[in-house]
Amino acid sequence: MSNASERGVHRDHSPLLPTVSAGVVGLSFLTFVLAWLVLFPILTPSTQLVGGVTFYDVFGLAMLLCGVALVGSGVASRTGYVPATPSATAGVTTGVVLGVLGFVVTGLFVSQTLGIDGPMGLGWFLAAFVGGAAVFVATVAPREDVGSTVPIGAFALLAGLVVLLGVIGDSWTWNPSGLAATFSGDMAVPVVALVVSLLTAWAGAKAYEGFGARGRQLGAYMFVNLNAALMLFVLFVLIAFIVYRGLPGVLRGAAVGLGTGPEVAFGLHLPFDVPFVTNSYGLRNDVNGVLPAVFGTIWLVVGAVVLAVPTGVGAAVFLTEYSREGRFTQVVEIATNGLWSTPSIVYGLFGLAFLVPRFGNSASLLAGQLVLGFMLLPLVVITTRESIKAVPDSYRDASAALGVNQWQTIRSVVLPAALPGTVTGIILGVGRIAGETAPILLVTSSSMSPFPASRFVPRVLSGFQFTAQPPFVTNTELLQASSALPYQLYALITAGVGAGAGSDADIDPWSTALVLLIVVLTFYAVGIASRSYFRRRLQE
Amino acid sequence: MSKTDTDSRSDTQTESQPLVDHTVEGETSEEIRDEWTNYDFDGEAKLSVSELNVYYGDDHALKDIDMEIPEQSVTALIGPSGCGKSTYLRCLNRMNDRIKAARIEGNVEFEGKNIYDADANLVELRKRIGMVFQSPNPFPKSIRDNISYGPRKHGDIDTGLLARVLGRDDGEREERLVERSLKQAALWDEVNDRLGDNALGLSGGQQQRLCIARCLATDPEVILMDEPASALDPIATSKIEDLIEELSEEYTVVVVTHNMQQAQRISDQTAVFLTGGELVEYDDTEKIFSDPESQRVEDYITGKFG
Amino acid sequence: MSQRTGISNVFDERLGDSTAFTAVAAVGALSLLATFVLFVVESDLASVALVVFVAAAAYGWLFHQAETAWGLSVLTTLVGIVVLGLILVFLFLEAEKAFETAGLSLLLRSAVPVWSPSQGIYGLQVAIHGTIVTTVIATLIAGPLGVAGALFISEIAPERVGELVKPAIEMLAGIPSIVYGFIGFAILNRYLFYELQLNTQGSLFLAGGVIGLMALPTVVSVAEDAITSVPESMKSGSLALGATDWQTMKGITLPAAFSGVSAAIILGIGRAVGETMAATVILGNVAGEFPNPIFDVFASTATLTSLIASQYGDAAETQLSALFVAGVVLFVIVMFLSLVSQLIERRMRRQLEGDS
Numbered sequence A: 001m002s003n004a005s006e007r008g009v010h011r012d013h014s015p016l017l018p019t020v021s022a023g024v025v026g027l028s029f030l031t032f033v034l035a036w037l038v039l040f041p042i043l044t045p046s047t048q049l050v051g052g053v054t055f056y057d058v059f060g061l062a063m064l065l066c067g068v069a070l071v072g073s074g075v076a077s078r079t080g081y082v083p084a085t086p087s088a089t090a091g092v093t094t095g096v097v098l099g100v101l102g103f104v105v106t107g108l109f110v111s112q113t114l115g116i117d118g119p120m121g122l123g124w125f126l127a128a129f130v131g132g133a134a135v136f137v138a139t140v141a142p143r144e145d146v147g148s149t150v151p152i153g154a155f156a157l158l159a160g161l162v163v164l165l166g167v168i169g170d171s172w173t174w175n176p177s178g179l180a181a182t183f184s185g186d187m188a189v190p191v192v193a194l195v196v197s198l199l200t201a202w203a204g205a206k207a208y209e210g211f212g213a214r215g216r217q218l219g220a221y222m223f224v225n226l227n228a229a230l231m232l233f234v235l236f237v238l239i240a241f242i243v244y245r246g247l248p249g250v251l252r253g254a255a256v257g258l259g260t261g262p263e264v265a266f267g268l269h270l271p272f273d274v275p276f277v278t279n280s281y282g283l284r285n286d287v288n289g290v291l292p293a294v295f296g297t298i299w300l301v302v303g304a305v306v307l308a309v310p311t312g313v314g315a316a317v318f319l320t321e322y323s324r325e326g327r328f329t330q331v332v333e334i335a336t337n338g339l340w341s342t343p344s345i346v347y348g349l350f351g352l353a354f355l356v357p358r359f360g361n362s363a364s365l366l367a368g369q370l371v372l373g374f375m376l377l378p379l380v381v382i383t384t385r386e387s388i389k390a391v392p393d394s395y396r397d398a399s400a401a402l403g404v405n406q407w408q409t410i411r412s413v414v415l416p417a418a419l420p421g422t423v424t425g426i427i428l429g430v431g432r433i434a435g436e437t438a439p440i441l442l443v444t445s446s447s448m449s450p451f452p453a454s455r456f457v458p459r460v461l462s463g464f465q466f467t468a469q470p471p472f473v474t475n476t477e478l479l480q481a482s483s484a485l486p487y488q489l490y491a492l493i494t495a496g497v498g499a500g501a502g503s504d505a506d507i508d509p510w511s512t513a514l515v516l517l518i519v520v521l522t523f524y525a526v527g528i529a530s531r532s533y534f535r536r537r538l539q540e
Numbered sequence B: 001m002s003k004t005d006t007d008s009r010s011d012t013q014t015e016s017q018p019l020v021d022h023t024v025e026g027e028t029s030e031e032i033r034d035e036w037t038n039y040d041f042d043g044e045a046k047l048s049v050s051e052l053n054v055y056y057g058d059d060h061a062l063k064d065i066d067m068e069i070p071e072q073s074v075t076a077l078i079g080p081s082g083c084g085k086s087t088y089l090r091c092l093n094r095m096n097d098r099i100k101a102a103r104i105e106g107n108v109e110f111e112g113k114n115i116y117d118a119d120a121n122l123v124e125l126r127k128r129i130g131m132v133f134q135s136p137n138p139f140p141k142s143i144r145d146n147i148s149y150g151p152r153k154h155g156d157i158d159t160g161l162l163a164r165v166l167g168r169d170d171g172e173r174e175e176r177l178v179e180r181s182l183k184q185a186a187l188w189d190e191v192n193d194r195l196g197d198n199a200l201g202l203s204g205g206q207q208q209r210l211c212i213a214r215c216l217a218t219d220p221e222v223i224l225m226d227e228p229a230s231a232l233d234p235i236a237t238s239k240i241e242d243l244i245e246e247l248s249e250e251y252t253v254v255v256v257t258h259n260m261q262q263a264q265r266i267s268d269q270t271a272v273f274l275t276g277g278e279l280v281e282y283d284d285t286e287k288i289f290s291d292p293e294s295q296r297v298e299d300y301i302t303g304k305f306g
Numbered sequence C: 001m002s003q004r005t006g007i008s009n010v011f012d013e014r015l016g017d018s019t020a021f022t023a024v025a026a027v028g029a030l031s032l033l034a035t036f037v038l039f040v041v042e043s044d045l046a047s048v049a050l051v052v053f054v055a056a057a058a059y060g061w062l063f064h065q066a067e068t069a070w071g072l073s074v075l076t077t078l079v080g081i082v083v084l085g086l087i088l089v090f091l092f093l094e095a096e097k098a099f100e101t102a103g104l105s106l107l108l109r110s111a112v113p114v115w116s117p118s119q120g121i122y123g124l125q126v127a128i129h130g131t132i133v134t135t136v137i138a139t140l141i142a143g144p145l146g147v148a149g150a151l152f153i154s155e156i157a158p159e160r161v162g163e164l165v166k167p168a169i170e171m172l173a174g175i176p177s178i179v180y181g182f183i184g185f186a187i188l189n190r191y192l193f194y195e196l197q198l199n200t201q202g203s204l205f206l207a208g209g210v211i212g213l214m215a216l217p218t219v220v221s222v223a224e225d226a227i228t229s230v231p232e233s234m235k236s237g238s239l240a241l242g243a244t245d246w247q248t249m250k251g252i253t254l255p256a257a258f259s260g261v262s263a264a265i266i267l268g269i270g271r272a273v274g275e276t277m278a279a280t281v282i283l284g285n286v287a288g289e290f291p292n293p294i295f296d297v298f299a300s301t302a303t304l305t306s307l308i309a310s311q312y313g314d315a316a317e318t319q320l321s322a323l324f325v326a327g328v329v330l331f332v333i334v335m336f337l338s339l340v341s342q343l344i345e346r347r348m349r350r351q352l353e354g355d356s
């Protein structure tokens, strides 16, 4: 079976198969993109292009072409007309994928088009099963060059014809029993084109490398790379879309120039003014803004950091420097990982049950700070521990050898060396809690209107009051409910604001989302950048 | 052992000697070395290496290596630790491509074509130029699966339900292949009753022999071995040595070893690398060990340094 | 490491003031305990005890820094355990009332509606069903795509590209869930509503998809760690036999990293189960009746999380308590997943260490 010795270690230079299959892959890719554009109606499928051709026809033609080319490639390779190095079979994976497809297509055809139910409603199932099995065998039984091209090619041909002949087209609808959804041609054709284009691109990629192990590798890499590209694309689209929708609202009334901004101190003004961020909600405002939410988020984050960072760093120091690996550290580890994976809403419930009754039985900033602090804690412990562990033992030994006691060693050698990693971890953690909504919703903001006026800006620093009796220190600002950016967005959504074009008086949820995104992603960007900076410095 | 002018030097100084020599010899060393490394042999060259340079970042690990490796014979590579033997071996089947820091210049011709050409097929290349690594690296699979891994991936062996249904089941051939390879690698007697056990449960020496068997099972034409016997006891070592000699009737074997006696016993020709990544002398094994041209080589094989 | 626990030898050297310090340390520890106890019993005096503790700690820090640092680090280590314990205790305490009123029908009720606070009916089955459906959909998305993404970053992409994609995926994790929810609510909900002529805005299908996207980064980064920890020598061994890179990934790398990759998927499942805001905003949050038929993923019911977030506000006592039961269920599921993934990960570490 092995013809290895006849094969050179250099590639065959016959261009026919690679050229045709590259064409298939390219055409499939175009179909894929076009299908998404039609699916998210950026293009209307029934638009008349040149000569009365619609996008339906384009899809149909593309699938037809790919199908013909694939069947041709398979046959040409099998007859030895073009050189290739196929394996004995296309493999179980290909077989199963196509078998499932065959099952679905036969099942739909029999039950929906022919309307056959059969005994006990199982007729369609039996037919589908037979169809799927047949396709499976047709895929795995022949040599790989046939098995991995002809069934896919045939399927593409079929789909192409169905679309071209208008069997599934403009006026086609399908309401599958059991689902509350109705599929129209506008939806079905691009979805079919998506599936078919992925399959034909897969087969084309295999054929490009002449099948065999390397063909499969290219086929798989195509999907893996596409997946990575799509993730990047989704990130880009999400951010771009929010910027596009939110930026006008954020910049409404914004100005740049000396003295335009709000006063900071001693008659000094910021050199820019963004009223959406610096204003609260008020009837007489030109532009209403989210200042109370911004301050709420700031104070929540500050409180959480003040609570979690010393605690987390202390615990990490104990776990890595003082204690030995054992039962106790294991328990702590399990607890830490448990806290890390506890859902935010559960933290919220905990705050509601434990903290809220103890802080005057109402939602309060302080409760939110504590809850977010508890959420941040495991992250600080985990990242700090990791960066302390990464400090080489030789540092400690060098310090100990100088007669410095353990605490001094930790303070002056270990912690500074672990600082970069710790700081990075904290920044990333802060990014995460700054965007948390669920716990704040329950313990800090529950009653807040989506349009908080300026008196709801928490002024924590001026809120401290000292009294002669216990509890000696009070801070009404900390014990008051407060808004926060993620909550603000939630409240706007539930209030149904901004469904239409926001009037000037409204607070646009897209702009709120943009401000929130900027805050959170800034933390992430700084955290990631500092991590790669320190990592690079460590490597040098 | 006759002591020369190095008599009075301490050990550490002796170690630095080649470096000193090298700089003193200056330009002439290049010429002389070319002479010593031009090895004439009868028959065909399986691999011919020319002007091969390897850099790890700024570190010049192999310098201008020219070497023709005759087919169906055993070529030994010897030299002090860190002189670049493994690096050289990895150049011959392009395993250095895996090391990001490594940069390779020059030609390695296999069947008259440079394996570093852009259109080289790495899979085919490595299939035909097999390799046994310096430290054993069995897969975390059963012993049987370790052996049949290569043939399976090349589509030469196919088992399982689907293969059986389609009448292509190669289970028997697999068993025969496993048995033959393990016997060749002198491991069969120790493991034949537990072929289904995880290979990570074997001892270090057994693992190394398993890796040799795994390499043989893919039926390569050239076998590169990086100190294949370093973790073995004398009995297993002599079995491996026998195996290597046997293999040379059919295969081309290139073997790195630290053991001079071993090199003498098993190889037809020997290449001596010295610190700094130079190929200093390459000749018939007998010649190298009885009458080397280079003083440095003589020093090295008589144990004066390295 | 073992030498670093000694605090007693420090004591020996300074026997003179050790009694005073021991007293302060005792006061500090006691006052912290008192703070905690007083806080739990809702006494105003908690802050007094806290002040005492701070004073004791300050004294210790100034005069006996090494010992105080040790003591404080012990205390901070306990915080995590205490918080987890408190969460457990208070969730169960609050859930008790609902259990008393509704008993096991909370989870086992078969008559419809299963959840109707106005009639005093509190059953969580529909929400549990919603959680299962969304989690399954999310896992189907995040699992395969996440592992593929991890393979891309660690094995396939050139270094430069990998260094770009990795932070991008972390950014994806950074986008707050409410923002995902908002896009789902404002754009995708409406889109599916019109395109598929749904009966309701919002569907489990969409919620599951969005949650899958949100769980994706978790799977990618944890799986990537696992894949990178497979020793290079194993991969080289496979490549040197003439296997392709892809065959090596499928045949060697992924099986060797199997435990780590499954831990990644389990963590992703945990994230999906606990995801709140996207589900709350996208779904209709009605938990009275199952979708009909039960597999209709285009129904707009509720998940456990969205039920809590959408109803806690105007919930009366028993209803609130029933929501705490939902919290307990969530907590138990997630703790279980966390424990399983830790066990698996430990096994993997042992496996890979064992063979070297």
Ligand SMILES: Nc1ncnc2c1ncn2[C@@H]1O[C@H](COP(=O)(O)OP(=O)(O)OP(=O)(O)O)[C@@H](O)[C@H]1O
Pocket (backbone or CB within 6 Å): B056, B059, B061, B079, B080, B081, B082, B083, B084, B085, B086, B087, B088, B099, B101, B134
């Ligand atoms: N991956 C790598 N990255 C950077 N430098 C490397 C790498 N591998 C080897 N080197 C360097 O290249 C030189 C040659 O190494 P090589 O492993 O080829 O030596 P060797 O002759 O096989 O030694 P030994 O007999 O100890 O196995 C050494 O100086 C080594 O430090």
Ligand SMILES: [Mg+2]
Pocket (backbone or CB within 6 Å): B085, B086, B087, B134, B226
């Ligand atoms: Mg070596």
